[in-house]
Amino acid sequence: RKEVEQDPGPFNVPEGATVAFNCTYSNSASQSFFWYRQDCRKEPKLLMSVYSSGNEDGRFTAQLNRASQYISLLIRDSKLSDSATYLCVVNRRNQGGKLIFGQGTELSVKP
Amino acid sequence: EAGVAQSPRYKIIEKRQSVAFWCNPISGHATLYWYQQILGQGPKLLIQFQNNGVVDDSQLPKDRFSAERLKGVDSTLKIQPAKLEDSAVYLCASSSPLALAGGVARRDEQFFGPGTRLTVL
Numbered sequence: 001r002k003e004v005e006q007d008p009g010p011f012n013v014p015e016g017a018t019v020a021f022n023c024t025y026s027n028s029a030s031q032s033f034f035w036y037r038q039d040c041r042k043e044p045k046l047l048m049s050v051y052s053s054g055n056e057d058g059r060f061t062a063q064l065n066r067a068s069q070y071i072s073l074l075i076r077d078s079k080l081s082d083s084a085t086y087l088c089v090v091n092r093r094n095q096g097g098k099l100i101f102g103q104g105t106e107l108s109v110k111p
Numbered sequence: 112e113a114g115v116a117q118s119p120r121y122k123i124i125e126k127r128q129s130v131a132f133w134c135n136p137i138s139g140h141a142t143l144y145w146y147q148q149i150l151g152q153g154p155k156l157l158i159q160f161q162n163n164g165v166v167d168d169s170q171l172p173k174d175r176f177s178a179e180r181l182k183g184v185d186s187t188l189k190i191q192p193a194k195l196e197d198s199a200v201y202l203c204a205s206s207s208p209l210a211l212a213g214g215v216a217r218r219d220e221q222f223f224g225p226g227t228r229l230t231v232l
Contacts, residue, residue, distance in 0.1 A: 004153075043202060043223035044154065087153050097142065097206065098167055099221060101153030 003027055003100050006088050010106035017078050021105050023071040023088030030100075032091035033064055035073045038104065039084045047073075047086070078109045113137065115224035117203050123230045129191035132227045136184070136205030142166075144221060145178055145188050146202040154202055160186060193231045200226040 006023045013019050025033075033050035048055065050062040050071055061074040071088055088102040116135040124130050136143050141162050146154035157176065159166040162183040171178070175194070180186040190197055204221040 043225055045223070046220050089153075098156055098159065099144075099154075101155070103151070103153050 001026060002103070004088055004090055004102035006086075006102040006105045008105070009085075010108055012108045012110060013078055014110055015078060015080060017109075018074065018076050019078055019107060020075075021073045021086050021088070021107075023073075023102055025069050025071070025088075025090045025100075027090070027092065027100075028069065029092055030069075030090040033062075033071050034089040034091070034099075035060075035062060035071075036087040036089055036101070037084045038087055044087055044101075075107075078107075080109050080111065083107055083109045115203055115205055115222055117201075117224035117227055119227055120225060121228045121230075123232065124193055125232050126195055127192040129189065130193055130229065131187050131189045132201050132203075132229075134186045134188070134203030134224060136186075136203070137207075137222055140205035140207045140222075141183070142206045143180055143186050144204040144206075145186070146204065146223075148200045148202055148226070150199070157188070190229075193229075195231050198229055198231045200228050202226045 004025050007021055011019055035047040036044040037047045038044040048057050048060060048062055050064045052064050054063045059076045063072045075082055085104040085106045087104045090100050092098055115137055118133050122130055143160045145157045147157050148154040157171045158168040158178045160180040163180045176190055178188045203224045206221045
């Protein structure tokens, strides 16, 4: 079993739709959680960190459930420019900050 | 602020040949990472340096891969000899315990370079 697993994609949605990505992690020692965005043929970039209390950044909302070892990302009012691959990432601080990436979920927003 | 620089951007070689990649991290970032990203997968850490010391190389195939960061700044990753399954994008990243990005402090954020796309024929 992979340490970080994400919804298989791709997700094809119309502009303005709300889309949710799910992610589970298997190592309870994971301490920090992130969503990264990766555009086609580009490097990953941090989208947002995920906090236990949940956090929101504009149209993006991230949630963490430590008991269920589950992370989610909600995108509201999706834009064409949101088309990318979304990577769920966990960090084990007791191992020097090593990032463990999920395989990514591709999102395609259509007009 | 200059980002992480990598070269070359693309490389095509035949199997059993050797190849080297270069990375220059963001100035002042003590931690440097090399990741391998195979098509359709997320990046996988190969090696992590703290200054010029290795923190984690547990997933580096040491029979063919080597990496160094001699002066604690630039780093090189080498593959010798290359196999078909080494075809991937090799990403370099750097981080600082408290890095500034656009004027906002983000603890431990890793900043990635554009990557080197390797094709082994």
